[in-house]
Amino acid sequence: MEKEYFGKIGYVLAVAGSAVGLGAIWKFPYVVGENGGSAFVLLYIFICAIVAVPVFLAELSIGKLSESDSVNAFRKLAHKNEKFWSCVGGMTMVTAAVISSYYLVIIGWVYRYLWLSFSKLPKNLDEANAIFGEFLSQDALTQFICFAFAFGTCMLILSRGVKSGIEKMSVLMMPALFLMLMFMLFYSFSMDGFAKAAKFLLVPDFSKITLSSFFYALGLAFFTMSLGMAVIITYSASLSDDTNLFRSTLSVVGINILIAIIAGLVIFTFVFEYDAVPSQGVGLVFKSLPTLFANLGAIGNILAVMFFTALSFAALTSAISIIEPFVFFLIREFKISRLKSLLFVGSGVFLLGILCIFANIKGVGEYYLVFGKDFFSFLDFTTEKILLPLGGIGGAIFAGYVIKKEALYTLFKPYMSDFVFNLWYALLRYVSPIFVLVIMINTLFFTA
Ligand code: PHE
Numbered sequence: 001m002e003k004e005y006f007g008k009i010g011y012v013l014a015v016a017g018s019a020v021g022l023g024a025i026w027k028f029p030y031v032v033g034e035n036g037g038s039a040f041v042l043l044y045i046f047i048c049a050i051v052a053v054p055v056f057l058a059e060l061s062i063g064k065l066s067e068s069d070s071v072n073a074f075r076k077l078a079h080k081n082e083k084f085w086s087c088v089g090g091m092t093m094v095t096a097a098v099i100s101s102y103y104l105v106i107i108g109w110v111y112r113y114l115w116l117s118f119s120k121l122p123k124n125l126d127e128a129n130a131i132f133g134e135f136l137s138q139d140a141l142t143q144f145i146c147f148a149f150a151f152g153t154c155m156l157i158l159s160r161g162v163k164s165g166i167e168k169m170s171v172l173m174m175p176a177l178f179l180m181l182m183f184m185l186f187y188s189f190s191m192d193g194f195a196k197a198a199k200f201l202l203v204p205d206f207s208k209i210t211l212s213s214f215f216y217a218l219g220l221a222f223f224t225m226s227l228g229m230a231v232i233i234t235y236s237a238s239l240s241d242d243t244n245l246f247r248s249t250l251s252v253v254g255i256n257i258l259i260a261i262i263a264g265l266v267i268f269t270f271v272f273e274y275d276a277v278p279s280q281g282v283g284l285v286f287k288s289l290p291t292l293f294a295n296l297g298a299i300g301n302i303l304a305v306m307f308f309t310a311l312s313f314a315a316l317t318s319a320i321s322i323i324e325p326f327v328f329f330l331i332r333e334f335k336i337s338r339l340k341s342l343l344f345v346g347s348g349v350f351l352l353g354i355l356c357i358f359a360n361i362k363g364v365g366e367y368y369l370v371f372g373k374d375f376f377s378f379l380d381f382t383t384e385k386i387l388l389p390l391g392g393i394g395g396a397i398f399a400g401y402v403i404k405k406e407a408l409y410t411l412f413k414p415y416m417s418d419f420v421f422n423l424w425y426a427l428l429r430y431v432s433p434i435f436v437l438v439i440m441i442n443t444l445f446f447t448a
Contacts, residue, residue, distance in 0.1 A: 005240040010167035012248045014321070016255040017170035018231050020177070021318030022106055023224035024260040025311050026285045029267045031216055033278035036208025037200040041261065043209060044217045048253055051435050052221040054427040055392050056232055056249055058399035061408055063236025064245065069093075069329035070230035073237065077403050085398060092230040092391035093325040097345055099229070099383045100322040101352035102376055104154065107319060108146030108357075109135070110312045113286060117304035121294035128287040137362045147353050150312075154319050155346055158327060161338060162238050166320060173313040174255075180310040181259065184266045184303060193273030194265070200278065201264050218439045223384065224256055226318070228391030230325035237328075246415040259314075266307075285311070323349065352379070389440040393433045400429040 006014060032040050066073035070093045074085035112135060122128035135142065157165045188194045222228060239245075267285070270292040271278050280288055289307070293300035323345060330341035359365040359375035370378040399408065405425065412421055 004162040005238050006162065006167055006235070006243075008240065008243050008248075010163075010171060011235065011239055011243055012251050012255075013170040013174045014166050014317070015226075015232065015235050015248075016252045017174050017314075017317030018226045018235065018321030019224060019252055019256040019318070020174075020259045021224075021315045022103065022311070023220065023318075024256055025263040025314055026106075027220060028224065028260040029264045030279075030281055030284040031220055032201065032264055033268070033271075033284060034281060035210075035213040035216055036205065037278070038202055039204040039206045039209050040213050040217060041201055041264075042204050043213060044221060045257060047217045047221045047435075048225065048257065050427055051218065051432045052225045052227060053249065053253055054424055054432050055222075055227050055396050055436075056225055056253070057246075057412075057424055058428055058432075059227065059232035059395045060236045060239075060245060060249060061399055061403065061411055062395060063233040064239050065403065065407060065411060067237045069237065069332045070233045070325050071329055072332065073233055074398065077398070079402070085402070088391070088394040088398070089230065089233070090329075091387065092228060092233075092394070093329055095383050095387040095391060096229040096231060096322045097326040097349055098352060098379060099388075100154075100319055101349045102356045102379055103315070103319050103322060104150045104349070104353050105143070105147050105356045105376075107150040107312060107315045108143055108148075109286060110308055110315060111146040111149060112142060113290060114305065114308035114312060116290065117293070117301055117308055121290045121300065121304060122287075123291070123294055125288065125291055128291045129283075132283065132286050136360045140357055140361050140364075143357045144354065147357060150316070150319070151346070151350060151353065153316060154323060155342060157316075157320050158323060159339060159342055166324065169320070170317050173317055177310045177313045178259070180306045181262045181266065184306060184310075185262050187303065188266050188269035191269050191273045193269040193271070196272035197265050197268035200268055200272070201261065215439045215442050218435060219384070219389075219443065222388060222392055222436070224260065225253070226321060228388040228393075228395065229322060230391070231321045233395070234325040234328050235321065244415050245412060246420070385443050386440070389436045393436050393440075396428055396432045396436070400425070400433070 062073050062077065066076045068076055070089040071086045072089075074089040075082045078085040116131075122131050157169050159165065160168075188197070226232060267289060268278060270276075270289060274292050274295060276288050276292060290304060293304040293307075296303065326345045327338065327341045330336060330344060331338055334341075355368070356376045356379065359368070359377075365374045365376075368375055373381065408425070409421060412424075416424070
Protein backbone atom coordinates (compact mmCIF):
# COMPACT_ATOMS: atom_id res chain seq x y z
CA MET A 1 0.00 0.00 0.00
CA GLU A 2 1.41 3.36 -0.81
CA LYS A 3 1.52 6.11 1.73
CA GLU A 4 2.94 9.10 -0.04
CA TYR A 5 1.93 12.64 0.74
CA PHE A 6 2.12 15.79 -1.34
CA GLY A 7 4.20 18.70 -0.10
CA LYS A 8 2.23 21.91 0.56
CA ILE A 9 3.10 23.64 -2.69
CA GLY A 10 3.14 20.29 -4.47
CA TYR A 11 -0.50 19.70 -3.60
CA VAL A 12 -1.63 23.13 -4.80
CA LEU A 13 0.33 22.80 -8.03
CA ALA A 14 -0.82 19.24 -8.65
CA VAL A 15 -4.47 20.14 -8.11
CA ALA A 16 -4.06 23.34 -10.12
CA GLY A 17 -2.34 21.20 -12.75
CA SER A 18 -5.40 19.00 -12.84
CA ALA A 19 -7.76 21.95 -13.02
CA VAL A 20 -5.91 24.01 -15.61
CA GLY A 21 -6.05 22.04 -18.82
CA LEU A 22 -7.81 21.92 -22.14
CA GLY A 23 -10.80 23.35 -20.27
CA ALA A 24 -9.15 26.61 -19.26
CA ILE A 25 -7.00 27.20 -22.33
CA TRP A 26 -9.01 25.65 -25.15
CA LYS A 27 -12.65 25.60 -24.03
CA PHE A 28 -12.81 28.72 -21.88
CA PRO A 29 -11.81 31.17 -24.65
CA TYR A 30 -14.21 29.77 -27.23
CA VAL A 31 -17.12 29.47 -24.82
CA VAL A 32 -16.44 33.06 -23.69
CA GLY A 33 -16.24 34.10 -27.35
CA GLU A 34 -19.57 32.49 -28.10
CA ASN A 35 -21.28 33.89 -25.04
CA GLY A 36 -20.48 37.52 -25.41
CA GLY A 37 -17.24 37.96 -23.46
CA SER A 38 -16.79 39.79 -20.17
CA ALA A 39 -20.21 39.37 -18.59
CA PHE A 40 -19.82 35.64 -19.11
CA VAL A 41 -16.42 35.72 -17.39
CA LEU A 42 -18.03 37.34 -14.36
CA LEU A 43 -20.80 34.78 -14.41
CA TYR A 44 -18.23 32.01 -14.51
CA ILE A 45 -16.38 33.49 -11.52
CA PHE A 46 -19.65 33.87 -9.62
CA ILE A 47 -20.57 30.25 -10.27
CA CYS A 48 -17.11 29.08 -9.26
CA ALA A 49 -17.65 30.90 -5.97
CA ILE A 50 -21.10 29.65 -5.10
CA VAL A 51 -21.13 26.17 -6.64
CA ALA A 52 -17.67 24.97 -7.64
CA VAL A 53 -15.80 26.01 -4.49
CA PRO A 54 -18.38 24.38 -2.16
CA VAL A 55 -18.30 21.12 -4.16
CA PHE A 56 -14.52 21.29 -4.30
CA LEU A 57 -14.34 21.60 -0.51
CA ALA A 58 -16.79 18.71 -0.21
CA GLU A 59 -14.60 16.44 -2.33
CA LEU A 60 -11.52 17.60 -0.48
CA SER A 61 -13.09 16.70 2.86
CA ILE A 62 -14.12 13.25 1.58
CA GLY A 63 -10.53 12.59 0.50
CA LYS A 64 -8.85 14.06 3.56
CA LEU A 65 -11.16 12.54 6.19
CA SER A 66 -10.88 9.06 4.70
CA GLU A 67 -7.34 9.17 3.30
CA SER A 68 -8.63 6.59 0.86
CA ASP A 69 -9.24 6.00 -2.82
CA SER A 70 -12.62 7.23 -4.00
CA VAL A 71 -14.48 3.93 -3.53
CA ASN A 72 -13.24 3.26 -0.03
CA ALA A 73 -13.55 6.91 0.90
CA PHE A 74 -17.30 6.75 0.43
CA ARG A 75 -17.48 3.29 2.01
CA LYS A 76 -15.52 4.38 5.09
CA LEU A 77 -17.42 7.57 5.73
CA ALA A 78 -20.98 6.34 5.03
CA HIS A 79 -22.69 4.97 8.13
CA LYS A 80 -25.28 3.21 6.05
CA ASN A 81 -25.88 2.37 2.39
CA GLU A 82 -22.15 1.71 2.02
CA LYS A 83 -22.69 -0.27 -1.16
CA PHE A 84 -24.58 2.50 -2.87
CA TRP A 85 -22.04 5.13 -1.94
CA SER A 86 -19.06 3.05 -2.95
CA CYS A 87 -20.75 2.59 -6.33
CA VAL A 88 -20.97 6.38 -6.61
CA GLY A 89 -17.24 6.58 -5.88
CA GLY A 90 -16.56 3.79 -8.36
CA MET A 91 -18.63 5.46 -11.04
CA THR A 92 -16.72 8.74 -10.80
CA MET A 93 -13.39 6.95 -10.98
CA VAL A 94 -14.34 4.89 -14.02
CA THR A 95 -15.86 7.93 -15.73
CA ALA A 96 -12.61 9.75 -15.17
CA ALA A 97 -10.59 7.00 -16.81
CA VAL A 98 -12.99 7.01 -19.76
CA ILE A 99 -12.65 10.78 -20.17
CA SER A 100 -8.88 10.37 -20.19
CA SER A 101 -9.10 8.32 -23.39
CA TYR A 102 -10.46 11.09 -25.58
CA TYR A 103 -8.64 13.73 -23.58
CA LEU A 104 -5.38 12.04 -24.61
CA VAL A 105 -6.53 11.97 -28.23
CA ILE A 106 -6.97 15.76 -28.07
CA ILE A 107 -3.52 16.12 -26.48
CA GLY A 108 -2.35 14.22 -29.54
CA TRP A 109 -3.86 16.98 -31.71
CA VAL A 110 -1.98 19.54 -29.62
CA TYR A 111 1.28 17.67 -30.35
CA ARG A 112 0.44 17.64 -34.03
CA TYR A 113 -0.01 21.41 -33.98
CA LEU A 114 3.15 21.84 -31.97
CA TRP A 115 4.93 20.01 -34.76
CA LEU A 116 3.22 22.18 -37.40
CA SER A 117 4.30 25.30 -35.50
CA PHE A 118 7.93 24.46 -36.19
CA SER A 119 7.35 24.26 -39.89
CA LYS A 120 4.48 25.78 -41.80
CA LEU A 121 1.42 27.31 -40.22
CA PRO A 122 -1.74 27.58 -42.35
CA LYS A 123 -1.81 30.88 -44.23
CA ASN A 124 -5.55 31.41 -44.27
CA LEU A 125 -8.68 29.97 -42.72
CA ASP A 126 -9.50 27.78 -45.71
CA GLU A 127 -6.12 26.15 -45.48
CA ALA A 128 -6.49 25.83 -41.70
CA ASN A 129 -9.89 24.17 -42.10
CA ALA A 130 -8.50 21.79 -44.68
CA ILE A 131 -5.51 20.81 -42.51
CA PHE A 132 -7.63 20.22 -39.42
CA GLY A 133 -10.39 18.41 -41.32
CA GLU A 134 -8.00 16.14 -43.16
CA PHE A 135 -6.03 15.35 -40.03
CA LEU A 136 -9.16 14.39 -38.14
CA SER A 137 -11.07 12.51 -40.78
CA GLN A 138 -8.31 10.84 -42.78
CA ASP A 139 -4.98 10.73 -41.03
CA ALA A 140 -5.46 7.92 -38.51
CA LEU A 141 -1.75 7.08 -38.49
CA THR A 142 -0.48 10.51 -37.42
CA GLN A 143 -3.31 10.78 -34.90
CA PHE A 144 -2.37 7.40 -33.52
CA ILE A 145 1.32 8.29 -33.23
CA CYS A 146 0.51 11.57 -31.46
CA PHE A 147 -1.97 9.85 -29.16
CA ALA A 148 0.49 7.05 -28.36
CA PHE A 149 3.11 9.66 -27.48
CA ALA A 150 0.72 11.48 -25.12
CA PHE A 151 -0.35 8.18 -23.62
CA GLY A 152 3.25 7.02 -23.11
CA THR A 153 4.26 10.27 -21.40
CA CYS A 154 1.31 10.02 -19.03
CA MET A 155 2.03 6.42 -18.16
CA LEU A 156 5.66 7.21 -17.49
CA ILE A 157 4.79 9.99 -15.07
CA LEU A 158 2.10 7.94 -13.37
CA SER A 159 4.43 4.98 -12.95
CA ARG A 160 6.65 7.10 -10.68
CA GLY A 161 3.88 7.65 -8.15
CA VAL A 162 2.53 10.65 -6.30
CA LYS A 163 5.71 12.33 -5.13
CA SER A 164 8.31 11.74 -7.76
CA GLY A 165 5.85 11.51 -10.65
CA ILE A 166 2.78 13.68 -10.22
CA GLU A 167 4.17 16.25 -7.80
CA LYS A 168 7.52 16.66 -9.51
CA MET A 169 5.97 17.07 -12.92
CA SER A 170 3.42 19.61 -11.70
CA VAL A 171 6.08 21.63 -9.91
CA LEU A 172 8.04 21.80 -13.16
CA MET A 173 5.28 22.20 -15.70
CA MET A 174 2.94 24.62 -13.96
CA PRO A 175 5.48 27.44 -13.53
CA ALA A 176 6.77 26.78 -17.06
CA LEU A 177 3.23 27.06 -18.39
CA PHE A 178 2.73 30.29 -16.48
CA LEU A 179 5.98 31.80 -17.77
CA MET A 180 5.16 30.94 -21.37
CA LEU A 181 1.71 32.46 -21.09
CA MET A 182 3.15 35.57 -19.41
CA PHE A 183 5.65 35.97 -22.23
CA MET A 184 2.83 35.78 -24.73
CA LEU A 185 0.78 38.22 -22.71
CA PHE A 186 3.64 40.74 -22.73
CA TYR A 187 3.98 40.26 -26.44
CA SER A 188 0.25 40.92 -26.83
CA PHE A 189 0.62 44.25 -24.99
CA SER A 190 2.43 45.61 -28.00
CA MET A 191 -0.41 44.81 -30.38
CA ASP A 192 -3.40 47.01 -31.16
CA GLY A 193 -5.75 44.11 -30.63
CA PHE A 194 -4.88 43.99 -26.93
CA ALA A 195 -7.09 46.91 -25.90
CA LYS A 196 -10.05 45.36 -27.70
CA ALA A 197 -9.34 41.97 -26.14
CA ALA A 198 -9.15 43.52 -22.68
CA LYS A 199 -12.43 45.33 -23.25
CA PHE A 200 -14.04 42.17 -24.59
CA LEU A 201 -12.96 40.09 -21.60
CA LEU A 202 -12.95 42.58 -18.77
CA VAL A 203 -15.63 45.24 -19.30
CA PRO A 204 -18.96 43.55 -18.72
CA ASP A 205 -21.98 43.96 -20.93
CA PHE A 206 -24.77 42.16 -19.15
CA SER A 207 -27.15 42.38 -22.05
CA LYS A 208 -25.18 39.49 -23.56
CA ILE A 209 -26.13 37.07 -20.80
CA THR A 210 -28.85 34.59 -21.66
CA LEU A 211 -30.17 31.59 -19.82
CA SER A 212 -27.98 29.27 -21.81
CA SER A 213 -24.83 31.24 -20.87
CA PHE A 214 -25.71 30.37 -17.34
CA PHE A 215 -25.71 26.68 -18.11
CA TYR A 216 -22.49 26.89 -20.06
CA ALA A 217 -20.81 28.67 -17.18
CA LEU A 218 -21.85 25.98 -14.75
CA GLY A 219 -20.68 23.14 -16.98
CA LEU A 220 -17.41 24.89 -17.62
CA ALA A 221 -16.86 25.58 -13.92
CA PHE A 222 -17.30 21.89 -13.14
CA PHE A 223 -15.07 20.69 -15.92
CA THR A 224 -12.30 23.21 -15.36
CA MET A 225 -12.26 22.60 -11.61
CA SER A 226 -11.96 18.80 -12.16
CA LEU A 227 -15.06 18.17 -10.08
CA GLY A 228 -17.25 15.07 -10.04
CA MET A 229 -14.39 12.87 -11.19
CA ALA A 230 -12.85 11.48 -8.02
CA VAL A 231 -9.78 13.58 -8.76
CA ILE A 232 -9.99 16.02 -5.86
CA ILE A 233 -10.93 13.14 -3.53
CA THR A 234 -7.92 11.11 -4.65
CA TYR A 235 -5.39 13.96 -4.51
CA SER A 236 -6.72 15.11 -1.14
CA ALA A 237 -6.21 11.64 0.28
CA SER A 238 -2.48 12.34 -0.07
CA LEU A 239 -2.75 15.79 1.44
CA SER A 240 -0.30 16.40 4.27
CA ASP A 241 -1.59 17.62 7.64
CA ASP A 242 0.16 20.96 7.58
CA THR A 243 -1.66 22.23 4.48
CA ASN A 244 -4.16 25.04 4.88
CA LEU A 245 -7.22 23.41 3.37
CA PHE A 246 -9.17 26.56 2.65
CA ARG A 247 -6.36 28.73 1.39
CA SER A 248 -5.04 26.04 -0.92
CA THR A 249 -8.52 25.61 -2.39
CA LEU A 250 -8.80 29.33 -3.05
CA SER A 251 -5.31 29.29 -4.59
CA VAL A 252 -6.31 26.54 -6.99
CA VAL A 253 -9.47 28.37 -8.02
CA GLY A 254 -7.54 31.62 -8.37
CA ILE A 255 -4.78 30.05 -10.48
CA ASN A 256 -7.37 28.44 -12.71
CA ILE A 257 -9.28 31.67 -13.32
CA LEU A 258 -6.08 33.67 -13.77
CA ILE A 259 -4.67 31.30 -16.37
CA ALA A 260 -7.97 31.08 -18.22
CA ILE A 261 -8.13 34.88 -18.40
CA ILE A 262 -4.51 35.25 -19.52
CA ALA A 263 -5.03 32.61 -22.20
CA GLY A 264 -8.21 34.40 -23.26
CA LEU A 265 -6.44 37.78 -23.42
CA VAL A 266 -3.66 36.36 -25.58
CA ILE A 267 -5.99 34.53 -27.94
CA PHE A 268 -8.42 37.41 -28.35
CA THR A 269 -5.61 39.91 -28.91
CA PHE A 270 -4.73 37.95 -32.02
CA VAL A 271 -8.37 37.54 -32.97
CA PHE A 272 -9.03 41.29 -32.80
CA GLU A 273 -5.67 42.29 -34.27
CA TYR A 274 -6.55 40.50 -37.47
CA ASP A 275 -10.27 41.22 -37.42
CA ALA A 276 -11.26 37.60 -36.96
CA VAL A 277 -14.55 36.73 -35.24
CA PRO A 278 -14.40 35.86 -31.54
CA SER A 279 -17.27 33.36 -31.67
CA GLN A 280 -15.76 30.57 -33.71
CA GLY A 281 -16.41 27.55 -31.56
CA VAL A 282 -14.06 24.65 -31.09
CA GLY A 283 -11.85 25.63 -34.01
CA LEU A 284 -10.58 28.74 -32.24
CA VAL A 285 -7.35 27.18 -31.03
CA PHE A 286 -6.75 24.63 -33.78
CA LYS A 287 -7.82 26.64 -36.81
CA SER A 288 -7.86 30.39 -36.38
CA LEU A 289 -5.07 30.82 -33.87
CA PRO A 290 -2.41 29.10 -36.03
CA THR A 291 -3.57 31.18 -39.01
CA LEU A 292 -3.29 34.37 -36.97
CA PHE A 293 0.19 33.42 -35.77
CA ALA A 294 1.21 32.79 -39.38
CA ASN A 295 0.68 36.50 -40.12
CA LEU A 296 3.67 37.31 -37.94
CA GLY A 297 6.29 35.29 -39.80
CA ALA A 298 9.08 33.72 -37.73
CA ILE A 299 8.00 35.28 -34.43
CA GLY A 300 4.59 33.78 -35.13
CA ASN A 301 6.20 30.34 -35.27
CA ILE A 302 7.93 30.97 -31.96
CA LEU A 303 4.67 32.09 -30.35
CA ALA A 304 2.85 29.10 -31.79
CA VAL A 305 5.48 26.70 -30.44
CA MET A 306 5.16 28.35 -27.05
CA PHE A 307 1.39 28.29 -27.09
CA PHE A 308 1.09 24.63 -28.01
CA THR A 309 3.84 23.63 -25.59
CA ALA A 310 2.01 25.47 -22.82
CA LEU A 311 -1.26 23.84 -23.84
CA SER A 312 0.32 20.39 -23.88
CA PHE A 313 1.81 20.93 -20.40
CA ALA A 314 -1.52 22.08 -19.03
CA ALA A 315 -3.33 19.17 -20.61
CA LEU A 316 -0.81 16.53 -19.49
CA THR A 317 -1.06 17.47 -15.82
CA SER A 318 -4.85 17.17 -16.21
CA ALA A 319 -4.68 13.86 -18.02
CA ILE A 320 -2.60 12.18 -15.34
CA SER A 321 -5.02 13.41 -12.70
CA ILE A 322 -7.94 11.80 -14.52
CA ILE A 323 -6.20 8.41 -14.68
CA GLU A 324 -4.74 8.41 -11.17
CA PRO A 325 -8.00 7.77 -9.21
CA PHE A 326 -8.58 4.36 -10.83
CA VAL A 327 -4.90 3.42 -10.52
CA PHE A 328 -4.83 4.48 -6.88
CA PHE A 329 -7.96 2.43 -6.17
CA LEU A 330 -6.58 -0.77 -7.69
CA ILE A 331 -3.31 -0.44 -5.79
CA ARG A 332 -5.13 -0.05 -2.49
CA GLU A 333 -8.00 -2.44 -3.00
CA PHE A 334 -6.10 -5.37 -4.49
CA LYS A 335 -2.68 -4.62 -3.00
CA ILE A 336 -1.06 -4.83 -6.40
CA SER A 337 1.92 -2.86 -7.63
CA ARG A 338 1.52 0.54 -9.29
CA LEU A 339 2.87 -0.94 -12.49
CA LYS A 340 0.31 -3.73 -12.65
CA SER A 341 -2.48 -1.35 -11.86
CA LEU A 342 -1.29 1.01 -14.60
CA LEU A 343 -1.11 -1.83 -17.05
CA PHE A 344 -4.73 -2.68 -16.39
CA VAL A 345 -6.14 0.86 -16.49
CA GLY A 346 -3.77 1.87 -19.28
CA SER A 347 -4.88 -0.94 -21.60
CA GLY A 348 -8.51 0.14 -21.27
CA VAL A 349 -7.67 3.80 -21.86
CA PHE A 350 -5.49 2.91 -24.84
CA LEU A 351 -8.20 0.83 -26.45
CA LEU A 352 -10.87 3.46 -25.97
CA GLY A 353 -8.49 6.10 -27.29
CA ILE A 354 -7.99 4.15 -30.52
CA LEU A 355 -11.75 3.74 -30.88
CA CYS A 356 -12.07 7.53 -30.45
CA ILE A 357 -9.50 8.18 -33.16
CA PHE A 358 -11.25 5.90 -35.63
CA ALA A 359 -14.64 7.34 -34.75
CA ASN A 360 -13.65 10.47 -36.69
CA ILE A 361 -12.10 8.65 -39.62
CA LYS A 362 -14.26 8.78 -42.73
CA GLY A 363 -15.56 5.39 -43.75
CA VAL A 364 -14.74 3.77 -40.39
CA GLY A 365 -16.46 5.73 -37.64
CA GLU A 366 -19.84 5.25 -39.29
CA TYR A 367 -19.69 1.55 -38.46
CA TYR A 368 -19.90 1.97 -34.74
CA LEU A 369 -22.29 4.75 -33.98
CA VAL A 370 -23.80 4.69 -30.50
CA PHE A 371 -27.31 6.12 -30.18
CA GLY A 372 -26.77 7.81 -33.52
CA LYS A 373 -23.63 9.60 -32.36
CA ASP A 374 -20.09 8.80 -33.33
CA PHE A 375 -18.18 7.06 -30.55
CA PHE A 376 -16.07 10.10 -29.68
CA SER A 377 -19.06 12.41 -29.30
CA PHE A 378 -20.94 9.70 -27.44
CA LEU A 379 -18.19 9.38 -24.82
CA ASP A 380 -17.81 13.12 -24.59
CA PHE A 381 -21.55 13.61 -24.17
CA THR A 382 -22.28 10.89 -21.62
CA THR A 383 -19.27 11.59 -19.46
CA GLU A 384 -19.37 15.36 -19.45
CA LYS A 385 -23.08 15.99 -19.57
CA ILE A 386 -24.40 13.12 -17.46
CA LEU A 387 -21.81 11.32 -15.35
CA LEU A 388 -19.72 14.33 -14.36
CA PRO A 389 -22.64 16.36 -12.93
CA LEU A 390 -23.98 13.23 -11.25
CA GLY A 391 -20.60 12.65 -9.59
CA GLY A 392 -20.60 16.29 -8.48
CA ILE A 393 -24.05 16.05 -6.93
CA GLY A 394 -23.04 12.77 -5.30
CA GLY A 395 -20.05 14.40 -3.60
CA ALA A 396 -22.06 17.42 -2.49
CA ILE A 397 -24.91 15.35 -1.06
CA PHE A 398 -22.52 12.96 0.61
CA ALA A 399 -20.55 15.70 2.37
CA GLY A 400 -23.67 17.79 3.03
CA TYR A 401 -25.99 15.09 4.33
CA VAL A 402 -24.07 11.90 5.11
CA ILE A 403 -20.80 12.97 6.72
CA LYS A 404 -21.36 14.30 10.24
CA LYS A 405 -21.29 18.08 10.45
CA GLU A 406 -18.95 17.93 13.47
CA ALA A 407 -16.37 15.96 11.50
CA LEU A 408 -16.36 18.64 8.80
CA TYR A 409 -16.29 21.39 11.38
CA THR A 410 -13.27 19.87 13.10
CA LEU A 411 -11.54 19.46 9.76
CA PHE A 412 -12.04 23.03 8.60
CA LYS A 413 -12.11 24.92 11.92
CA PRO A 414 -8.40 25.78 11.90
CA TYR A 415 -8.73 27.36 8.46
CA MET A 416 -12.07 29.17 8.34
CA SER A 417 -14.22 31.35 10.57
CA ASP A 418 -17.57 30.02 11.77
CA PHE A 419 -19.30 32.38 9.37
CA VAL A 420 -17.43 31.03 6.35
CA PHE A 421 -17.96 27.46 7.49
CA ASN A 422 -21.72 27.93 7.88
CA LEU A 423 -21.97 29.72 4.56
CA TRP A 424 -20.12 26.89 2.85
CA TYR A 425 -22.26 24.26 4.53
CA ALA A 426 -25.47 26.00 3.50
CA LEU A 427 -24.29 26.39 -0.11
CA LEU A 428 -23.30 22.75 -0.16
CA ARG A 429 -26.62 21.48 1.14
CA TYR A 430 -29.08 23.76 -0.53
CA VAL A 431 -27.52 25.50 -3.50
CA SER A 432 -24.96 23.27 -5.24
CA PRO A 433 -26.98 20.07 -5.75
CA ILE A 434 -29.99 21.97 -7.04
CA PHE A 435 -27.92 24.09 -9.40
CA VAL A 436 -26.20 21.07 -10.83
CA LEU A 437 -29.40 19.12 -11.21
CA VAL A 438 -31.02 22.00 -13.05
CA ILE A 439 -28.20 22.33 -15.58
CA MET A 440 -28.07 18.65 -16.10
CA ILE A 441 -31.77 18.44 -16.88
CA ASN A 442 -31.53 21.47 -19.10
CA THR A 443 -28.59 20.21 -21.15
CA LEU A 444 -30.10 16.76 -21.46
CA PHE A 445 -33.62 17.65 -22.42
CA PHE A 446 -33.59 21.16 -23.80
CA THR A 447 -30.31 21.80 -25.56
CA ALA A 448 -28.95 18.43 -26.60
N1 PHE B 1 -9.93 20.23 -15.46
C1 PHE B 1 -9.43 19.67 -16.65
C2 PHE B 1 -9.44 20.69 -17.75
O1 PHE B 1 -9.93 21.77 -17.59
C3 PHE B 1 -10.17 18.47 -17.11
C4 PHE B 1 -10.50 17.52 -16.06
C5 PHE B 1 -11.81 17.19 -15.84
C6 PHE B 1 -9.50 16.97 -15.28
C7 PHE B 1 -12.15 16.33 -14.84
C8 PHE B 1 -9.82 16.10 -14.27
C9 PHE B 1 -11.14 15.78 -14.06
O2 PHE B 1 -9.02 20.43 -18.82
